[in-house]
Amino acid sequence: MHLPDFKVARTNTKIAYETKQFHLDERYRNQYKGKTCYLRTYGCQMNEHDSENIKGILEEMGFSMIDDYEQADLIILNTCSIRENAHNKAFGFLGRVKHLKEIKPEIMVGLCGCMAQEEVVAKKILEDYPWLNFVIGTHNFYELPYVLDQSLQEHKLQIEVYSREKDLVEGMPIERDNPYKAYINIIYGCDKFCTYCIVPYTRGRQRSRAKEDIIAEVKSLVEAGYQEVTLLGQNVNAYGKDLYTDYSLAELLADVAKTNIPRIRFMTSHPWDFTDEMIEVIASYPNIMPSIHLPVQSGSSRVLKRMGRRYSREEYLTLFHKMKEKIARCTISTDIIVGFPGESEEDFQETLSLVKTCKFDNAFTFIYSPRVGTPAAKLTDNLTKEEKEKRLHILNQLVNQYFLENNQKLVNTVLPVLIEGKFPKKEDSYFGYTDTNKLVNVSGNVKEGSIVPVLITDAKTWSLDGKVYNG
Numbered sequence: 001m002h003l004p005d006f007k008v009a010r011t012n013t014k015i016a017y018e019t020k021q022f023h024l025d026e027r028y029r030n031q032y033k034g035k036t037c038y039l040r041t042y043g044c045q046m047n048e049h050d051s052e053n054i055k056g057i058l059e060e061m062g063f064s065m066i067d068d069y070e071q072a073d074l075i076i077l078n079t080c081s082i083r084e085n086a087h088n089k090a091f092g093f094l095g096r097v098k099h100l101k102e103i104k105p106e107i108m109v110g111l112c113g114c115m116a117q118e119e120v121v122a123k124k125i126l127e128d129y130p131w132l133n134f135v136i137g138t139h140n141f142y143e144l145p146y147v148l149d150q151s152l153q154e155h156k157l158q159i160e161v162y163s164r165e166k167d168l169v170e171g172m173p174i175e176r177d178n179p180y181k182a183y184i185n186i187i188y189g190c191d192k193f194c195t196y197c198i199v200p201y202t203r204g205r206q207r208s209r210a211k212e213d214i215i216a217e218v219k220s221l222v223e224a225g226y227q228e229v230t231l232l233g234q235n236v237n238a239y240g241k242d243l244y245t246d247y248s249l250a251e252l253l254a255d256v257a258k259t260n261i262p263r264i265r266f267m268t269s270h271p272w273d274f275t276d277e278m279i280e281v282i283a284s285y286p287n288i289m290p291s292i293h294l295p296v297q298s299g300s301s302r303v304l305k306r307m308g309r310r311y312s313r314e315e316y317l318t319l320f321h322k323m324k325e326k327i328a329r330c331t332i333s334t335d336i337i338v339g340f341p342g343e344s345e346e347d348f349q350e351t352l353s354l355v356k357t358c359k360f361d362n363a364f365t366f367i368y369s370p371r372v373g374t375p376a377a378k379l380t381d382n383l384t385k386e387e388k389e390k391r392l393h394i395l396n397q398l399v400n401q402y403f404l405e406n407n408q409k410l411v412n413t414v415l416p417v418l419i420e421g422k423f424p425k426k427e428d429s430y431f432g433y434t435d436t437n438k439l440v441n442v443s444g445n446v447k448e449g450s451i452v453p454v455l456i457t458d459a460k461t462w463s464l465d466g467k468v469y470n471g
């Protein structure tokens with residue numbers, strides 16, 4: 001039993017780690033042949049990508065994946081801690097699983113992901129959900145075969161969570177969700193410690209993957225026919241800082257571009273680490289997509305300071321304008337939090353005025369959610385729930401207006417679209433994304449997985465309509 005400890009998770013000392021190869025002990029291979037597993041994933045792309053590895057491991061253990069949890073022999077929740085509602089969703093689902101376990105006591109149930117790293121969650125599980133088989137952390141989810149086996153042998157709950165990062169594991173089996181687009185981890189963890197955010201506690205300190213491993217993975221995806229890779233990290237712009245003195249995201253992007261994979265994306269970018277060299281590389285390679293997710297969080301320098309974001313409103317705007325100027329047709333999306341403790345009406349108005357300046361192409365907007373153990377959770381929260389909801393509503397109306405206006409400007413232009421799928425029951429009707437990351441409903445006869453020119457015929461807030469353009 002290893003329980004999470006936030007005091008340890010918070011420490012900033014570097015831990016020596018090794019890069020190891022994944023190894024499945026032969027006794028676990030096909031151990032569960034004929035059994036089924038239902039895996040439910042919450043949270044960000046990082047978690048979705050971890051789930052692709054978890055599925056890969058489960059398949060080597062003999063499980064086949066199914067979509068109906070009521071029929072599954074094993075149920076796993078890969079959880080997220082970022083806001084209170086992510087917690088509530090996972091515990092809500094565990095409540096339903098509890099009923100099922102009462103009827104079918106032989107089913108196995110496990111929880112992994114960011115919630116597993118939280119002290120409060122471990123305590124709650126020990127008290128209220130002792131019937132779970134296992135809880136396994138983000139740093140060691142590849143130990144799943146061993147931990148599940150232990151729980152079955154000992155007939156009791158195993159909690160195996162490490163508060164700080166462990167070794168970097170290469171060569172994990174993977175079952176990718178999408179046959180055309182792939183996620184690739186380039187950096188794990190986060191060292192930024194924004195005062196509201198739980199991620200540094202749940203994902204450990206920054207660790208970059210070796211450039212050779214990343215390039216080799218991209219090359220194998222090119223060979224397998226993939227059209228797009230997204231380089232993943234909580235802060236991809238810090239790539240390499242912990243590993244190299246002369247190799248950063250700029251060099252990595254250039255090297256990935258040289259593999260000739262048709263489309264490269266990356267996320268998430270912290271404005272603080274975004275250098276001019278990175279902007280130049282993005283601008284100069286046609287296969288690096290002109291679309292950047294650049295979370296601002298607030299338009300008020302006073303709030304940004306209290307959030308620990310390490311840039312001011314002015315610095316963000318300078319970077320934003322530089323990107324727009326240097327990278328042709330570049331779209332920029334963002335994340336914004338309203339109702340951070342102490343956010344005054346004036347601060348909120350500054351966020352609105354920043355949105356009016358930037359006219360974002362997409363924005364994910366949130367009400368601040370206090371996370372136990374983070375510094376902001378100790379700040380006095382002076383706003384009522386109604387006031388926060390009102391601010392979110394006003395902000396959403398404004399951002400939506402710009403989504404639509406930006407989309408309307410694209411009508412009658414021809415854009416390249418990666419066709420990702422077909423609408424069921426509709427003849428010649430597909431969907432895909434432009435290079436600038438806009439969702440398009442495409443009519444015409446096309447091949448899934450191809451990149452085709454599309455004439456945009458109509459614009460909506462969240463998507464475009466278009467037809468295949470034949471010149």
Ligand code: SAH
Pocket residue numbers: 082083196197198199233234235268269270295297335336337366367368369370371
């Ligand atoms: N690493 C990324 C963000 C990852 S979390 C970055 O720094 O940009 C995704 C988004 O969730 C954040 O950008 C932030 O807007 C939001 N978020 C994080 N913690 C939150 C909290 N406690 N309450 C509300 N929103 C939060």
Ligand code: SF4
Pocket residue numbers: 190191192193194197198199200234235270
């Ligand atoms: Fe959280 Fe900030 Fe790290 Fe992003 S950069 S994951 S918001 S601490």
Ligand code: F3S
Pocket residue numbers: 042043044045046047079080081082113114198199202203
């Ligand atoms: Fe959630 Fe963890 Fe991602 S907290 S947003 S799943 S890094």
